Amino acid sequence: xxxxxxxxxxxxxxxxxxxxxxxxxxxxxxxxxxxxxxxxxxxxxxxxxxxxxxxxxxxxxxxxxxxxxxxxxxxxxxxxxxxxxxxxxxxxxxxxxxxxxxxxxxxxxxxxxxxxxxxxxxxxxxxxxxxxxxxxxxxxxxxxxxxxxxxxxxxxxxxxxxxxxxxxxxxxxxxxxxxxxxxxxxxxxxxxxxxxxxxxxxxxxxxxxxxxxxxxxxxxxxxxxxxxxxxxxxxxxxxxxxxxxxxxxxxxxxxxxxxxxxxxxxxxxxxxxxxxxxxxxxxxxxxxxxxxxxxxxxxxxx
Amino acid sequence: xxxxxxxxxxxxxxxxxxxxxxxxxxxxxxxxxxxxxxxxxxxxxxxxxxxxxxxxxxxxxxxxxxxxxxxxxxxxxxxxxxxxxxxxxxxxxxxxxxxxxxxxxxxxxxxxxxxxxxxxxxxxxxxxxxxxxxxxxxxxxxxxxxxxxxxxxxxxxxxxxxxxxxxxxxxxxxxxxxxxxxxxxxxxxxxxxxxxxxxxxxxxxxxxxxxxxxxxxxxxxxxxxxxxxxxxxxxxxxxxxxxxxxxxxxxxxxxxxxxxxxxxxxxxxxxxxxxxxxxxxxxxxxxxxxxxxxxxxxxxxxxxxxxxxxxxxxxxxxxxxxxxxx
Numbered sequence: 277x278x279x280x281x282x283x284x285x286x287x288x289x290x291x292x293x294x295x296x297x298x299x300x301x302x303x304x305x306x307x308x309x310x311x312x313x314x315x316x317x318x319x320x321x322x323x324x325x326x327x328x329x330x331x332x333x334x335x336x337x338x339x340x341x342x343x344x345x346x347x348x349x350x351x352x353x354x355x356x357x358x359x360x361x362x363x364x365x366x367x368x369x370x371x372x373x374x375x376x377x378x379x380x381x382x383x384x385x386x387x388x389x390x391x392x393x394x395x396x397x398x399x400x401x402x403x404x405x406x407x408x409x410x411x412x413x414x415x416x417x418x419x420x421x422x423x424x425x426x427x428x429x430x431x432x433x434x435x436x437x438x439x440x441x442x443x444x445x446x447x448x449x450x451x452x453x454x455x456x457x458x459x460x461x462x463x464x465x466x467x468x469x470x471x472x473x474x475x476x477x478x479x480x481x482x483x484x485x486x487x488x489x490x491x492x493x494x495x496x497x498x499x500x501x502x503x504x505x506x507x508x509x510x511x512x513x514x515x516x517x518x519x520x521x522x523x524x525x526x527x528x529x530x531x532x533x534x535x536x537x538x539x540x541x542x543x544x545x546x547x548x549x550x551x552x553x554x555x556x557x558x559x560x561x562x563x564x565x566x567x568x569x570x571x572x573x574x575x576x577x578x
Numbered sequence: 579x580x581x582x583x584x585x586x587x588x589x590x591x592x593x594x595x596x597x598x599x600x601x602x603x604x605x606x607x608x609x610x611x612x613x614x615x616x617x618x619x620x621x622x623x624x625x626x627x628x629x630x631x632x633x634x635x636x637x638x639x640x641x642x643x644x645x646x647x648x649x650x651x652x653x654x655x656x657x658x659x660x661x662x663x664x665x666x667x668x669x670x671x672x673x674x675x676x677x678x679x680x681x682x683x684x685x686x687x688x689x690x691x692x693x694x695x696x697x698x699x700x701x702x703x704x705x706x707x708x709x710x711x712x713x714x715x716x717x718x719x720x721x722x723x724x725x726x727x728x729x730x731x732x733x734x735x736x737x738x739x740x741x742x743x744x745x746x747x748x749x750x751x752x753x754x755x756x757x758x759x760x761x762x763x764x765x766x767x768x769x770x771x772x773x774x775x776x777x778x779x780x781x782x783x784x785x786x787x788x789x790x791x792x793x794x795x796x797x798x799x800x801x802x803x804x805x806x807x808x809x810x811x812x813x814x815x816x817x818x819x820x821x822x823x824x825x826x827x828x829x830x831x832x833x834x835x836x837x838x839x840x841x842x843x844x845x846x847x848x849x850x851x852x853x854x855x856x857x858x859x860x861x862x863x864x865x866x867x868x869x870x871x872x873x874x875x876x877x878x879x880x881x882x883x884x885x886x887x888x889x890x891x892x893x894x895x896x897x898x899x900x901x902x903x904x
Contacts, residue, residue, distance in 0.1 A: 298812060305705050306716065312780065313722055319746065320734045336746050383618045390615035394608050402620065408891055409627045413841030415860040416883050419867050419876050420630035420637055423650045430648040449626035452619045481611055510727040512844045517868060528729040532848070535733055542737055549730030560725045564718045 320553070324348070324546035331542045347547035358541075362548055364523055365530040369552075371440050372526055373508035376447045380455050380504040381497055383448070388459035389485055393471070403460070410453035414513045421446065422517060438524040446514050451504040458503075462496035463489060499566040502559055509556060527552045631884070638877035647873070660878035669862055670879070676767045676855060680862040681882070687775060687858050688840040694779030695835055696828060699786025704820075706787070707794045717791075724784035732848035735777060739763040767855035774846050774856050778839060786831045793827040794820070829897060837890045841883055859883055 323331065324347050325340040351362035390396070391403055425436040436442050466489065474484050490497070512528045519525050525533065531548045534540065560567060638660055640653040664670055672679045678686065706717055723731065738746050741762035748760040763769045801819050810818070843860040846852055852861035859882055867876030 302705065302708060302710075305701065306710075309702055309705065309720060310716070313719060316731065316734045316738060317722065317726070319738055320730065323734075323737065332742075332744055334743050336744050336749050383622070386615040387619040390612040394612035394615075395605075396609040396612040399612075402616065405628075406619075406623055408895075409623055411837055411887065411891065411894075412627055412631055413838075413843075413860070413883065413887070415841055415843045415863055416634065416880050416887070417627060417630045419863070419873050419880060420633040421626065422867070423637060423642065423647060423873060424630060424633060426647045427650050445622065446626060449622050452623055456619060506725065510729070512729060512848070513864075528727065531729050531733065535736075545733050546737070549727075549733055553726050553730045556725060556727060557722065560721070561718060564721070 317553075320546050320549055324543055324550050326543050328541065328543070344543075347541070347543035348551075350541075350544050351547055351551065360530075360534065360544065360548075361523070362527075362530065362551065365525050365527045366551065368440060368524060369509055369526045372443050372447065373505045376444050376451065376508040377501045377505035379444070380448055380451045381501045384452055384455035384459050384500060385485070385490070385493075385497065387452075387456045388463055389489060391456070391460040392463035393468075403457075406453045407457060410457075414450070418513060418517055421514075436518065438519055438521045440524065440526075443511075443514060443518060443526075444508075446518075447504070447508040447511060450511075451507050455500045455504060458500055459493070459496055462493055466492050495566050499563060502563055502567060506556055506559075509552075634877050634880060634884070637873060638881050640874050642873040644871045653874075656874065660872075660874040661881075663875050664866075664879045664882075667862075669857055669865075678855065680857050680859050680879075683771065683855065684840060684858040684860075687771065687778075687846075687856070688836055688842075690775045691778035691782075691839045691842075692832055692835040694775055695782045695839075696786050696831055698779050698783035699831070700790055700824075700828070702783060702787040703790035703794055704816075706791055720787060721784045723781045728781070728844050729848060731781065732777075732845060735773075736764060736849060739773065741765065764850050765854050770850050770854035770856045774849055777845060777849060778842070781845070782835065782839075786835065789827055789831055790824060793824055797823045833890060833894050833897070837887060837894070840886055840890075 322339055325343050325345070326337065327340070327344055327346065330337050330340060349356045350358055351360050353359065354361070391399060425442065428434065429436040470492070471484050471488050474488050475481075479487065510528065511526075512532075515526045515529050516532070519529055522530070522533065527548070531545060531552065534548060535545045637650070637653075639655060639657065640650075641656045641659070642650055642653045646653055668679075670680050672682050702720055706713060706720070739748075740746075741748065741760050743749050743752060743760055745760065747763070748757070751757045752760065761769065763773050797820065801823075802815055805815050805819060841860055842858070843864060846856050846858055846861055847864070850856045852858070852865065859879060863876050863880045863883070866879055867873050
């Protein structure tokens with residue numbers, strides 16, 4: 277409301293109003309926050325275009341002398357020296373993150389519908405325990421999961437190491453609780469009467485979910501999809517433990533491996549980081565309006 | 579099927595006798611549907627989270643290494659051996675101020691990290707609560723550190739803090755004559771822990787900011803107007819109105835962040851590898867299990883995490899869930 281009045285005010289008015297001490301402190305604080313947030317991202321992008329000489333220079337250059345794509349070439353161009361075959365890792369990350377997001381949306385939609393609309397025994401207990409489970413950290417679960425899955429792999433002869441499918445299941449377990457929570461809350465805001473009308477008109481429950489609830493909750497479904505995608509895309513510990521072969525690495529593990537090479541080349545690490553961060557940042561900026569609310573509900577764990 | 583509208587129980591007045599006769603079977607069907615709908619989620623979550631959590635307790639009393647990993651269920655029982663091994667481990671115990679051991683380091687790291695996170699989050703929320711032109715954009719940008727992949731963020735930080743003069747932070751400090759030779763910030767006890775804490779604050783303040791901001795916008799404006807009539811200044815308004823209004827939400831954030839920071843693995847692993855006085859319990863757990871391949875000992879040290887988690891959870895359920903809902 278008052279933001280609009282501000283916009284209507286003339287420039288001089290604006291300036292005069294800003295000239296008080298609280299105003300100066302306010303903008304100083306704002307500037308500090310902006311600077312401390314933007315600079316590392318700027319430095320990442322800038323360093324990814326630098327030459328090795330610029331990286332090692334005694335006086336760091338803020339911007340690269342020219343837009344060198346050497347680091348990106350090393351990541352993606354098979355004929356380049358030290359070719360990293362990063363595309364394989366991008367694809368691995370997609371192979372994990374996309375199914376995780378899709379399955380999480382479908383399963384949590386079903387579960388959330390049951391919690392929001394149907395009455396059954398043990399509902400509150402189940403919801404509460406799923407929410408509490410969400411707080412269990414990966415580091416606590418990784419040992420038993422490793423032992424458990426090794427045992428299962430012996431029993432049924434399924435290779436769990438370097439198996440991206442196993443990661444999908446592990447990520448689902450990490451993301452389903454909060455997806456369920458966000459969606460159940462959202463479904464509760466949809467008026468019951470619309471569904472009742474559809475039921476009276478002869479829709480089955482599944483028909484109601486498909487034709488009424490789902491179309492009405494597209495924003496929530498999209499944001500849950502993006503959260504789960506982001507979690508799977510960014511996850512580090514499980515992938516570190518379960519992936520051993522460079523050709524099966526997801527991006528985070530590959531970037532870690534490049535950084536820990538005997539002779540790490542900063543521009544390459546930075547370029548890989550840019551490649552990994554960019555889609556997430558774009559997705560986030562495009563959907564920020566829907567996403568911010570879910571974030572405070574714990575959409576991104578950790 | 580067409581009358582299943584009765585069973586959701588939102589129309590209490592209508593045709594009670596009719597309902598009583600039919601709702602039994604309708605309700606049964608609805609219950610079956612509900613279980614069917616929630617079953618996949620429940621199976622995955624219970625099977626891959628709840629069961630492993632209990633299984634971990636079992637493992638902590640067994641001797642399990644790489645050799646018998648494919649026959650875990652017949653692993654030898656060793657009583658509390660794993661626990662005593664952890665408690666007596668050099669990396670766990672308190673040794674000196676510069677080498678605090680994993681337990682104390684964890685406590686310092688999680689409390690300090692949480693406090694820095696909340697302070698920054700509060701400051702950012704107060705800034706964003708003012709009306710100004712780039713407010714929406716600022717909010718989005720402030721969320722960047724929180725949503726960006728930790729791997730890329732951690733390596734940029736490492737590169738910025740590089741001990742050579744080509745590291746931008748060292749260069750800037752040298753130019754400003756604040757230091758006379760480059761400091762290996764992430765490879766020096768004290769500095770390393772401090773910077774890991776700063777990193778936590780930088781990365782997670784946005785979470786606190788969002789929750790505080792939501793609460794700030796719900797504060798009754800008339801409280802401030804009344805205070806202004808009484809001649810209160812900005813500081814007084816903040817101290818006597820804003821802060822009390824934020825008490826519960828800050829308490830909630832504090833507990834949540836404390837749980838998450840206490841269990842944080844990635845950030846420290848990527849920044850320092852757990853060296854130079856930053857070896858927290860999650861790192862120690864990882865090293866016991868996946869460097870020494872002593873899974874029993876790893877599980878035993880993770881039990882300390884579990885105990886803390888349960889204590890926090892009880893606090894959380896008692897304190898936060900009740901107060902936030904009011």
